[in-house]
Amino acid sequence: MNKTELPKKVGILLYHAVEPLDFVGPYEVFSAVNFGESYARYDVFTVSENKGDVKSSSGLIVKADYDFTDCPQADIIVIPGGNLTPELLGNSTIISWIQTQNKNAEITFSVCSGALLAAKAGLLAGMSATTHHMCFDKLLEIDPTIILNKTERFIDNGSIITAAGVSAGIDAALYIVYKISGKDAFFKACEIMEYGDGWKSVQRRLAGLPVARKINNKCIKCGKCAKVCPYNAVLEDETQYKINSETCVGIGPCAGLCPVGAIESAF
CATH class of the missing domain: 3.30.70.20 (Alpha-Beta Plaits)
Incomplete structure (x- = not known):
């Protein structure tokens, strides 16, 4: 990327009882790429249904940058997981926002149980996908056409990427950085975050080096x-x-x- 290119907009969805690491992990990855630069590669922001505080599943309180009425179109949409109650999974406003944003996004990226929201929005039909291991059955209940993958940390379907449980969102976000910005940006984010063995395996796979013991x-x-x-x-x-x-x-x-x-x- 050069200074004349616009940064990729990364929109991270927030909602009541969202899992903190599901959204903070990817937020940190995309932000780490910008560290020490005179221009930003990624413009990262958060969005929720309504303005005001959002209380996470662990009690962390955050305030979204935008609500659904004033949120810009994102190039990368992050759908984190959390305590997805029947009411939340049935929230037509959230589902509609995901569908609308997805139409013009380059990548829609779910983390953990966020795949359930993606499935509710009809984004995973007939695709290979993953989620938190405790949500495998629920994901197939929402959409039986999904080809469930129980072993991979993340699944790339081109414009749709699903990550497994919680920390897998960091691995998938690093992969997206590699996919969009190249290996230098990928290695920079890993170095800034001092991300351990998890990123080493992803790093080595991308470099064509052996991973298996x-x-x-x-x-x-x-x-x-x-x-x-x-x-x-x-x-x-x-x-x-x-x-x-x-x-x-x-x-x-x-x-x-x-x-x-x-x-x-x-x-």
């Missing part, structure tokens, strides 16, 4: 690693366990629990 011949096939892998990436072989390189992200607890040191890090 390896199990060496020390393996005694005790099975501890398979039981704790959150990605179901540890598979049983004839003589020892092996790791599925397609699903392993290299950041799970398996290595620390191996009693014989048979699991090697990819980093």
